[in-house]
Amino acid sequence: AASHNIVIIGGGAGGQAVAASILKRQPDQDIAIIEPQQAHYYQPGWTLVGGGVFSQAQTKRTMTSVMPKQVTWYQTAANKFEPERQQITLENGERLSYKALIVATGLKLDWEAIPGLNETLGKNGVTSNYRFDLAPYTWELVQSLKSGNAIFTQPPMPIKCAGAPQKAMYLSCDEWHRNGLLDNISVSFCTAGAALFGVQAYVPALQKYIDKYGIKLQLQNKLTAVDGPNQRATFAVTDAEGNTTTEVKPFDMLHVCPPQKAPEVIATSPIADEAGWVDVSPESLQHTQYHNIFALGDIANAPNAKTAAAVRKQAPVVAENVLSMLSGKPAIAVYDGYGSCPLTVERGKIVLAEFGYGGKLLPTFPTWLVNGTKPSRLSWLLKEKMLPWLYWDVMLKGKEWLAAPSHSVTKSKPASVEDACNF
Ligand code: FAD
Structure with missing residues (x-):
């Protein structure tokens, strides 16, 4: 079987963001991404396509254009997980072994x-x-x-x-x-x-x-x-x-x-929980059973809002924890459950929901600038003009603007979810 230090399953928001975050920390790291699609989509833009604000083309780019150059791309799907052997099998029957596996297949x-x-x-x-x-x-x-x-x-x-x-x-x-x-x-x-x-x-x-x-x-x-x-x-x-x-x-x-729901290939694998999602610790995003497996994005069973905004905060946490694990250290970077949902209540106004685990409000901006619980024009400008740039040019490039992970002080007593707000 071919072998890579880090194998990432899925080249969507989570897979690309975490690859970029890892390469920011270790530019020579050996990473493979398994992703069958030729195109990468900015799904949050589809609401604005349906609302006559964005064109379809604004939400689609080629996979090659978002894939970091240093990454080995296997243009196929993963279809079998053997965590005990540290191997996966691809759709064409080829096997790959890994030191760390990151699952980011999204949902079905x-x-x-x-x-x-x-x-x-x-x-x-x-x-x-x-x-x-x-x-x-x-x-x-x-x-x-x-x-x-x-x-x-x-x-x-x-x-x-x-x-x-x-x-x-x-x-x-x-x-x-x-x-x-x-x-x-x-x-x-x-x-x-x-x-x-x-x-x-x-x-x-x-x-x-x-x-x-x-x-x-x-x-x-x-x-x-x-x-x-x-x-x-x-x-x-x-x-x-x-x-x-x-x-x-x-x-x-x-x-x-x-x-x-979770894709069949995950739901029926040994890394899934009973509902089919990848079973991870909500703070470290490390698998509860296999310490060299991590998950981020929609496929993780962490109880956050399944959003690209969540991915933006999860990617650096997974990047740090994977690299710690590979160097024999504990995974202490902490994700606070941040997710965001810009609710387009009318053309030109948005109710900017931003919250973490347990529904704790985690606003990015001070209330005098944007009060997330009220409709706001500035939030609309954010959604229309800023967030696509934040996605393509910040998150997918591994620039961790406003997304630097916080860390629990000791491994034996991780920071509680409530304490882990990183703004
Ligand atoms: P995805 O980005 O879906 O990527 C998963 C990738 O994995 C895909 O490329 C797929 O081809 C690949 N894959 C699947 N199975 C396999 C396999 N077996 N092997 C290899 N590769 C595989 N988020 C926000 O933050 N704000 C919003 O306003 C917002 N609005 C949204 C509106 C709509 C209409 C939709 C549909 C989504 C919206 N989202 C929003 C959610 C956001 O798009 C997702 O949460 C985000 O894309 C999740 O990233 P992901 O990497 O987990 O999954």
């Missing part, structure tokens, strides 16, 4: 879990900003809809960017509002969850927009089937007593956020 969008959905995506008014090719269709539908029912769905957690289903809805409503059409369009937010947003501090600001746009907030409404040709969506609706009934709702536009 489970379109197939909703009968009827796959075959109607991109037509019959059914769309999703969760796919590069469909985000422009969202904007097309928003512009063509003059009256009728618009339904926006959200599946059970965990999902990546938990705010994205709402962002699509608010930007659509804003456009209809500006064109004087909103009175003729009945908008529903059907979420499988029991609250509008997971962190209470942001709920009042979001509720104001629900009220302003006249959105019907339908909690514990889980999408279970779609009939595209007849434009009907089926929901499992749970009431306060816990009784579940089936409801069929007609739609003219349906924006679906699909259920999400």
